[in-house]
Amino acid sequence: MAKSITQEFTKGLWDEIPPFRLVLGLCPTLAVTKSVENGLGMGVAVIFVLVCSNMLVSLLRNIIPPKVRIACFIVIIATFVIVVELLMQAYTYPLFLKLGIFIPLIVVNCVVLGRAEAFAYKNGIVRSIVDGFGIGAGFTISLVAIGALREVFGSGTFFGIPVFGPSFQPFTFMIEAPGAFVCLGLMLSLMNLAGNE
Amino acid sequence: MREIIKMVVVLTVLSAFSGGLLAAIRGETKVKIEDQQLKFVKGPAINKILEGCSNDPIADRFKIKDGDIERSFFVGVFDGKANRFAFEGTGKGFGGDIGLMVGVNIDNDQIVGMGVTTHSETPGIGSKAKTDPKFSDQFKGLAAIEPCKVKPDGGGIDAISGATVTSRGVCVGVTNAANIYKRLKPQIAEKLKEFK
Numbered sequence: 001m002a003k004s005i006t007q008e009f010t011k012g013l014w015d016e017i018p019p020f021r022l023v024l025g026l027c028p029t030l031a032v033t034k035s036v037e038n039g040l041g042m043g044v045a046v047i048f049v050l051v052c053s054n055m056l057v058s059l060l061r062n063i064i065p066p067k068v069r070i071a072c073f074i075v076i077i078a079t080f081v082i083v084v085e086l087l088m089q090a091y092t093y094p095l096f097l098k099l100g101i102f103i104p105l106i107v108v109n110c111v112v113l114g115r116a117e118a119f120a121y122k123n124g125i126v127r128s129i130v131d132g133f134g135i136g137a138g139f140t141i142s143l144v145a146i147g148a149l150r151e152v153f154g155s156g157t158f159f160g161i162p163v164f165g166p167s168f169q170p171f172t173f174m175i176e177a178p179g180a181f182v183c184l185g186l187m188l189s190l191m192n193l194a195g196n197e
Numbered sequence: 198m199r200e201i202i203k204m205v206v207v208l209t210v211l212s213a214f215s216g217g218l219l220a221a222i223r224g225e226t227k228v229k230i231e232d233q234q235l236k237f238v239k240g241p242a243i244n245k246i247l248e249g250c251s252n253d254p255i256a257d258r259f260k261i262k263d264g265d266i267e268r269s270f271f272v273g274v275f276d277g278k279a280n281r282f283a284f285e286g287t288g289k290g291f292g293g294d295i296g297l298m299v300g301v302n303i304d305n306d307q308i309v310g311m312g313v314t315t316h317s318e319t320p321g322i323g324s325k326a327k328t329d330p331k332f333s334d335q336f337k338g339l340a341a342i343e344p345c346k347v348k349p350d351g352g353g354i355d356a357i358s359g360a361t362v363t364s365r366g367v368c369v370g371v372t373n374a375a376n377i378y379k380r381l382k383p384q385i386a387e388k389l390k391e392f393k
Contacts, residue, residue, distance in 0.1 A: 060211075068204045072211055079215040081220055090226040093233035 043140025
């Protein structure tokens, strides 16, 4: 049974939320979520790339020969990633400095390639755009949630604004790499707990 | 056979289109990106070197061709006179290239300040070259036409403890900058006259 347009969007927010349900795109999820700002910036970049690449893949799906489809997807995705990279350098340079190598690495983000292969190559253009938005929004929400958890406990701030009194001792473990794994694990288990009921 | 031709054509057209799009966007954003880099990477060092000037050194800049390279100079106006400027030099440090800005007063050939902009030195040790004012302040007042060296090499600069290689790299960078200054002084003086 075909899903309605709204369902295509909302599935990305819960049923198929990328890092938690699909467990895809973990590299940026773990690496850039030191703060809410970084998570949000990364999420917005991924939304842009996802929507544009889904749109173009869906538009060209009858022209692209099946044997070279992955190569074509990568060309399309890489193009939009470099567009994002250039725009970020031109307009939000401090954010670009923080995200650094993880912007170019969106090219090999499984979420983006996965949606092109599993969805956009088989569906119409409107549905593909909606799917890109939904999955991208889900990815952004996940990054912001992990970022918030790590930033609040790891540096005692939210979006750079202090949330605790001056006596707060930051739990720096949270903003280091192992803290990312612990956060992701905790959130995965919570999601599974909520999903089983 | 037809399939192969189709594959080749599709991929070629796609790549060509992608290349064209990127070239166009790069052309559009090039100036803007350069501005941003100046503002966030070199800007703080430039403003510190030319502290107290009455103009905006990042806006008041000019370029001089030096062989194949175009070098940027940032002008600082003091008491209505454009006699100080900052420009870039590079040296080799412990972890790679060290980029730095050197400020020179053209009236007496003296260095007015030095600030490291980019480096990949060890955090907490070599990185002090950028953050420790005690180290960078030593360059103030040195003659901009002479090579600059750390004390173990017979010069006058106290190296950062534990980071002799980094300190030496910074000195090489300043010396390189001094060589550029010596080479381009007439052109610089000419250009500075335009800023009054």
